[in-house]
Amino acid sequence: MRIKCWTTAILVVLAFTILSCRSSNQTTQTTKPRPAQDAFAHYLDSEVPAADGFDFAVGDSNGKGSYQDLTTVTTYNGWYSATQFNEEYSLGIHTGEDWNGSGGGNTDLGQDVHAVANGLVTFAQNCGRLWGNVIIIEHRYYENHEPRKVLSLYAHLNKIKVNKDDKVTRRQVIATIGQDPDKTFQAHLHLELRWDESLPATYWPSSNGKNHEWINEHYTAPTQFISSHRALPVPENEEMLVLVDQQNYKARLYERGIMRDEFDVSLGQGRGQKEIEGDNKTPKGMYFVVQKHQGQFDGPYAAYYGGHWIKINYPNKYDADRGLAEAIISKSQRDQISASWLKREPTLQNTRLGGGIGFHGWNKEWPNDGPRHLSWGCVVMHLKDIGKLYDEVPEGAMVIIF
Numbered sequence: 063m064r065i066k067c068w069t070t071a072i073l074v075v076l077a078f079t080i081l082s083c084r085s086s087n088q089t090t091q092t093t094k095p096r097p098a099q100d101a102f103a104h105y106l107d108s109e110v111p112a113a114d115g116f117d118f119a120v121g122d123s124n125g126k127g128s129y130q131d132l133t134t135v136t137t138y139n140g141w142y143s144a145t146q147f148n149e150e151y152s153l154g155i156h157t158g159e160d161w162n163g164s165g166g167g168n169t170d171l172g173q174d175v176h177a178v179a180n181g182l183v184t185f186a187q188n189c190g191r192l193w194g195n196v197i198i199i200e201h202r203y204y205e206n207h208e209p210r211k212v213l214s215l216y217a218h219l220n221k222i223k224v225n226k227d228d229k230v231t232r233r234q235v236i237a238t239i240g241q242d243p244d245k246t247f248q249a250h251l252h253l254e255l256r257w258d259e260s261l262p263a264t265y266w267p268s269s270n271g272k273n274h275e276w277i278n279e280h281y282t283a284p285t286q287f288i289s290s291h292r293a294l295p296v297p298e299n300e301e302m303l304v305l306v307d308q309q310n311y312k313a314r315l316y317e318r319g320i321m322r323d324e325f326d327v328s329l330g331q332g333r334g335q336k337e338i339e340g341d342n343k344t345p346k347g348m349y350f351v352v353q354k355h356q357g358q359f360d361g362p363y364a365a366y367y368g369g370h371w372i373k374i375n376y377p378n379k380y381d382a383d384r385g386l387a388e389a390i391i392s393k394s395q396r397d398q399i400s401a402s403w404l405k406r407e408p409t410l411q412n413t414r415l416g417g418g419i420g421f422h423g424w425n426k427e428w429p430n431d432g433p434r435h436l437s438w439g440c441v442v443m444h445l446k447d448i449g450k451l452y453d454e455v456p457e458g459a460m461v462i463i464f
Contacts, residue, residue: 101307101309101310101312102305102307102312102314102321105209105305105307105462105464106297106298106305106316106319107202107209108298108319109182110181110182110200110201110202110211110229111180111181111182111202111229111231112180112202112203112204112294112296112297112298112299113179113180113181113201113202113203113232113291113294113296114179114180114232114293114294114295114296114299115179115232115291115292115293115294116178116179116201116203116232116287116288116291116292116294117176117178117179117232117233117288117292118141118176118178118285118288119161119175119176119177119178119214119216119251119253120141120161120163120170120173120174120175120176120239120251121140121141123233125141125161125285125288126140126141127139127140127141128140129141129163129165129169129170129173131165131169131170132171132172132173133168133171134169136165136169138163138164138165138169139164140163140164141161141162141163141164141170142161142162142164143159143160143161143162143285144160144161144162144250145159145160146159146283147159147281147282147283147284147285147286148274148277148278148281148283150274153266153268154266154267154268154269155267155268155272155273155274155277157254157266157267157277157281158215158252158253158254158255158281158284159252159253159283159284159285160250160251160252160253161250161251161253162248162249162250162251166248167248167249168241168248168249169249170239170249170250171220171239171240171241171249172220172221172238172239172240172249173238173239174235174237174238174239175216175219175235175236175237175238175239175251176233176234176235176236177199177214177230177231177232177233177234177236178199178201178214178232178253178255178284178288179199179201179203179214179232180201180229180230180231180232181199181200181201181202181214181229181230182199182200182227182228182229182230183197183198183199183200183224183225183226183227183228183229183230183236184198184199184200184213184226184227185197185198185226185263186198186222186224186225186226186228187222187226187263188243189217189263189264190243191242191243191244192242192244192246192264193217193218193242193263193264194217194218194219194240194241194242194243195217195218195219195220195221195222195237195240196215196216196217196219196263196264197215197216197219197222197224197236197237198213198214198215198216198263199213199214199216199230199236200213200259201213201214203291203294204294204295204296204297204348205380206346206347206348206378206379206380207346207347207348207462207463207464208464211257211259212255212256212257212282212287213254213255213256213257213259214253214254214255214256214284215252215253215254215255215256215263216236216237216251216252216253217251217252217253217254218239218240218241218242218247218249218250218251218252219237219238219239219240219251220237220238220239220240220241220249221237221238221240222236222237223235223236223237223238224236224237239251253284254281254284255281255282255283255284255287256280256281256282257279257280257281257282258280258281261280267280295348295460297348297460297462298316298319299318299319300316300318300459300460301317301318301459302315302316302317302454302455302456302459302460303315303316303317303319303459303460303461303462304316304451304455304459304460304461304462305462305464306327306441306461306462306463306464307464308329308344308346308463308464311326311327311328311329311430311434312324312325312326312327313325313326313327313441313443313451315451315454315455322454323450323451323454325443325444325447325451326430326443326444326447327441327442327443328424328428328433328434328435328436328437328441328442329344329434329435329436329437329441329442330342330343330344330435330436330437330438330439330440331435331436331437331438332344332435332439333435336376336381336416336419336439337384337415338390338414338415338416339413339414339415339416339417340416341416341439342437342438342439343439344419344437344439344440344441344463345376345377345381345419345439345463346463346464347376347378347380347381347462347463348378348380348460348461348462349374349375349376349378349403349419349460349461349462349463350374350375350403350406350458350459350460350461351372351373351374351455351456351457351458351459351461352373352374352375352406352407352408352457353371353372353373353408353420353457354371354372354373354452354455354457355370355371356369356370356371356449356452357369359371365425366422366423366424366425366437367422367423368422368423368424368425368443368445368448369423369445369448369449370421370422370423370448370449370451370452371420371421371422372420372421372422372451372452372455373408373418373419373420374419374420374421374461375402375403375406375407375408375409376409376416376417376419377399377403377409377410377413377415377416377417378399378403378409379399379400379403379404381399381415382395382396382399382400382403382409382415383396383400385413385414385415390413390414390415391413391414391415395410395413398410399413406458416439418439418440419439419440420440420441421440421441421442421443421448421451422437422440422441422442422443422448423442423443423444423445423448424436424442424443424445426445427444427445427446428442428444441463
């Protein structure tokens with residue numbers, strides 16, 4: 063929240079406001095308990111619509127563009143963040159970004175505020191002095207094979223245009239830019255992105271003895287996060303999707319979000335996340351089918367394909383990022399892998415990260431009550447199932463192993 067001149071009195075008011083709002087916010091923002099689900103249903107949890115990417119909350123989707131002062135009808139071009147994330151200033155440590163129109167003053171008063179992504183409104187009410195109208199939206203998205211969650215908070219709003227429990231879409235107008243009730247500040251949007259769902263709406267870390275490190279753990283920088291998450295995959299929107307649950311040795315096939323089939327599977331002889339060539343572990347991640355072959359196979363292990371081979375593009379972008387960080391591969395190799403993976407094409411197979419991962423049968427039928435770690439890192443299917451999956455899954459289909 064931006065103020066040109068701060069006083070001790072305002073600091074006292076802020077602390078009082080935060081304390082007075084805490085009890086009501088804790089009850090309003092608490093996530094409702096959800097019924098027990100199996101691992102697949104939990105993974106594709108549709109109560110909160112998944113984000114297909116993040117945009118900026120003011121201006122156009124890139125946080126730019128012109129706007130017209132609603133009072134003077136003067137047109138201004140551009141938006142900027144006046145106070146930065148984790149910046150130390152008169153009120154303590156800032157938890158988000160304060161967005162202003164380039165015209166300054168109250169020229170941006172009443173301009174549209176957009177939802178940064180698809181999500182569910184978990185809080186929408188007036189919080190009184192200093193904060194004013196506040197909205198919180200829960201966003202669910204996918205980072206490699208991991209479903210993740212982040213909350214966006216919008217404060218000092220003039221008009222709230224959504225209600226608690228509303229499902230909103232990316233770029234939907236949810237409010238307009240306003241001021242605090244006492245008009246202590248000039249008009250601007252206070253935007254936060256929070257990891258911590260338990261925080262009350264008006265929580266101010268500096269009033270609770272928290273430092274920069276704590277804020278970095280519980281919040282994230284809006285511009286940096288949005289810029290790195292502009293486009294995101296949504297597995298439940300895929301034409302064909304294969305999910306593999308390593309813990310329960312199960313795989314499911316989905317068509318446009320509807321389950322078509324379930325299979326028992328076995329995994330690599332090594333346990334845990336695949337890290338390097340030869341560790342015999344099955345990877346975890348988001349991949350795409352890049353090759354299919356059935357019939358005769360060559361080589362000493364030909365019989366172990368069970369007559370079918372469905373190859374995925376391991377390593378992916380996230381495997382490559384880890385490989386670069388651990389000095390397993392070069393930056394050039396990382397860039398090649400990332401570019402190919404994004405295009406759903408085969409990725410480099412000759413690095414120390416390994417390759418040659420996919421789905422296949424086995425040299426004979428195997429029992430579910432026997433050993434379930436059979437392969438050198440691939441997903442092994444029953445002979446009666448591999449042919450069925452082969453026929454149903456096209457090249458380019460998404461495969462998520464978790």
